[in-house]
Amino acid sequence: MNNLKAISDQNYLKNQQYRSGDNLDARIQLHRRFSTNPTIYFEWMFDQLNLQAGMQVLEVGCGTGEFWRTNLPRLPDNLRPKLLDLSAGMAAVARASVRQDTRFSFTTADAQNLPFGDRRFDVVLANYMLYHVPNIPQAVRELRRVLVPGGRLCAATNGTSHMQELRELMHRFHLQHAEVPDFVGRYGLKNAPSILRSSFEHVNVIPFNNTLFVTETQPLIDYIHSMVGLWNFPPDAELDLVKWVEFEIQTKGGFTIHISSGVVLAW
Template sequence: MKYTVGELARKTGLTTRTIRFYDEKGILTPCGYAENGYRLYNLKSIETLEKILLLKFLGFSIEEIGTLIKSKDEPLAASLKKQEEILLEKKNHIERLIQAVQLAGSKAQETADTDSWALLKDIVDMTKNRELIDTQYQTDENLNKRISIHAYSTAKTEWFQWLFEKVQLKAGMKILEIGCGNALFWKNVAEKLPSNLEIHLTDYSLGMLEKAKLVADDICRKYPEKNLKFVFQQKDATAFSYPTGGFDRIMANHCLYHFEKSSRPGLYRKIAELLKDDGIFSCTLIGRTHIRELLHLTERYFPEIKFMTGEFDILLETASDELKDFFKVNSVEEHENDLLVPDEEVVFNYVSSFSEEAAETLNAHREIFLQAIRDEMNDNGDMFIHKSTGIVMCTKLKK
């Protein structure tokens, strides 16, 4: 059975214009032509149309639909997984917009009308900054660029080993990490992990969680005798919730400054609820003087490049003041860990990873910045970069 464009339109409920559009895009080709030149379609054409409409409903673009219809290389499941990630990003974007509108609405009632517009601009800017951070950490490529510079540490005890000593994990503990990233902490301390741990890893980025799952699988393969259990949850820390509690340790490593200040009290209250009475909450943060040599160098040549670290509103030196209303702050310790970097490319990649604008600017003036880095190197051919990172250890407030 063959159909003309008009007959196919009546049979499928589409317009002839829509069918011709799909034909022009090359995703619905005729099975033949009538003597008068009319395009002809068959049952397979109807099946193709059904696939097009299904994919269109799921939010795929015409170009993506064309690739999926024609391609035999990429499985549908893989494409659906990618689309799921895109749709979740859109969902999270809408949720952030709703939060921004709600916050602006509540604040606007407390301010004069002229101030409300300035307030609305601040809230929108804050939301955009959050989305910039999310984009930066959607995959671990930028994170890896940042981490690679730390291979040139002068610390007596490597950062992750130092951190492992501080959090004091013991056999049988239940642990929650908020903002786990690509699970680099667990990868670096896997050999030392005690047995029978139940480790819950959360992150806002699905891309990071996928990497974390690979790391966890590798750890479990290497150390089956440890009987480790990993649990993964995609969670937004700005409206944090968790289905289970009773944690011995809750960790938030280098992530608190990525959350709006107004949302952090809610996060702290939830952490306190999830902790056991004798549990410990730890968070790692940077200090005021972190990578100051690199900041000054970049600002001297390219003042338009802004480091996110310069806008952080919680630092190692200020964290106690913010946390003391929710926890007993037991200690604040800084890790002695400066850098001597002999490779200008590593420094270049580190700076360029901070934003798309930074990457564009530096790549356009690559040799200038590489030479600027070389000029900062000492007689041994190393660039000295001071690091200020540390950990805050907290317990629950006594009732």
Template sequence: MFLKKSTFFTTGQLAKRTGLSLRTLRYYDQIGLLTPDKDQTGAVRRYGVDDLSRLQQIQTLKYVGLSLEEIRSILAAEMDSSGKIRDSLLAQLDVLRQKMLHTENVVKAIRRALEEGNALSEGGWNHLADIIQAVQTDQKWGEQYRSPSRLQSRMHLYDRFSTNPHGWYKWVFEQLGREPDVHLLELGCGDGALWQRNADRIPESWRITLTDLSEGMVEEARSRLKDLPQFKFLVADAQDIPFHDGQFDKVIAGNMLYHVQDIPKAIREIHRVIKKGGCFYTTTMSLRHLQEVEQLGISFDPEMEVLDRVIERFHLGNADELLSPFFREVEPFFYEDSLRITEAQALIDYMISTPMNARSRLQGAALDRFRTYVEQILEREGALLVTKENGMYKGRK
């Protein structure tokens, strides 16, 4: 049933419609998690369509396993944004899909223990340990919930303050070549920025399949590229690519392999779907990338973390070692660049967009103090100079 903005529910009506108890709704009201419009008068609480949307978010995130305090933090961060219900639902879809994958991994570990014999036998302890490890995998559900706006905050900093005027996305696209009739797969396409920013340069004869583990990202890319006939879109896991052997001329994975749980498995899958003689292109950063931003955070708060250490799993220093067992002619290409940051707010937006603890450390009075701290540095130094080391490895099958 379509609800008008003018539709209201009493507490009792909302409880009956949603199946929640009166006690739960009153508790949410009491702790300020779901409070009806403050302009209402009288003892009867009236919930509108926006309240129903907020309640739906609360219950979905509770189901995923977030605490009420974590949910409060997420919803408070969204209140000042221009997010729409559709964006929220896509984000929820992402985190639910991640939970399903996590559950599937646990189920597989249990089945493996059952299929390979008595789980309590001498050799069964390894199976039990595998099950525990699968259950204990830290999924950081609150961070999984975030929408593409986090990625766009980081891109905004690069766009405004990079010293190389050529542009990262233009450079990456140029490495792919311009041969006609190319069948190309991108893994971890994000919001499709690589293709949107090169839309007028994509050969008409190319067939391009964009995939991402995040349904929200796939939908964002589809929305941005909907007028370009060369593209198809699919939610897919790089560790289990749903395509035939030798199906693609080229595969690209931009700044994403370090996020994959089993990197060698993903590279093996990538190798499988590339034609003989075809190429794999993957981008990443060095371990020195943006270190000045990390140091800035630590100089203000020794407990602050900005840069995700996940980069240590696949970076410019070890990519050759990981790729060489699968591809021949593995070649590195480096993009010369740096950042000259002159605006405090853009830098802060970047720092709190990462999955580390900067967002939680920079709240309220601490955020105000940090903004003043950064502004004083910029006024004294003129700019914050930041190392930016990006590059690409190309391997041929």
């Protein structure tokens, strides 16, 4: 499979990359464990949403449910979030993540054809997933359709320099495919406003700058392995990579990775 197409190939996403929560969790844990920003990212994101009691809330592409697990103690009264994912396995992981909390409901569906009526939700989240959708404009129209007038979309993504050091490391050891998936080229912080303004009048990009200082080798290797199908990681290359990372940690205390990410709000 052409790995440029892999990032939006629905069968690959459902049956390989996101069949379970393992790959996504490996990436979340690298950020959670080695972030140098004292602000917890998903708590910061929650603060941008201004969720109120009684609001109708939908998350499209809920992943492992980490956003909600992080903010469970902060949920307003009478909030009943609906969580949706393309992968049934991922939706099951999200259900377990919120400890079977009965305030949540779960379903599987395609973001390009949401199974809800018009003007249903006050807030819709679609974080780090629009670059996976084959027809992004169609998905954006669907997100707009299910929002009430004045409702707000949160569609977080990354910037062009996101984890540049890791990409350079992959290049150093020839672990990238000849054609590298361009996530932010499909939907990133820079082009998000032009993409979303086709359906929304207002778009606001709020950056969240951070740095990872990775002091253990295995979590970084797990992250790289989690990109199965997108990065080439032959077994004979792993030993050299591990030696390089371990030397970096021993001599510098850790491996620095700059994060370029943020929330994109549209209404």
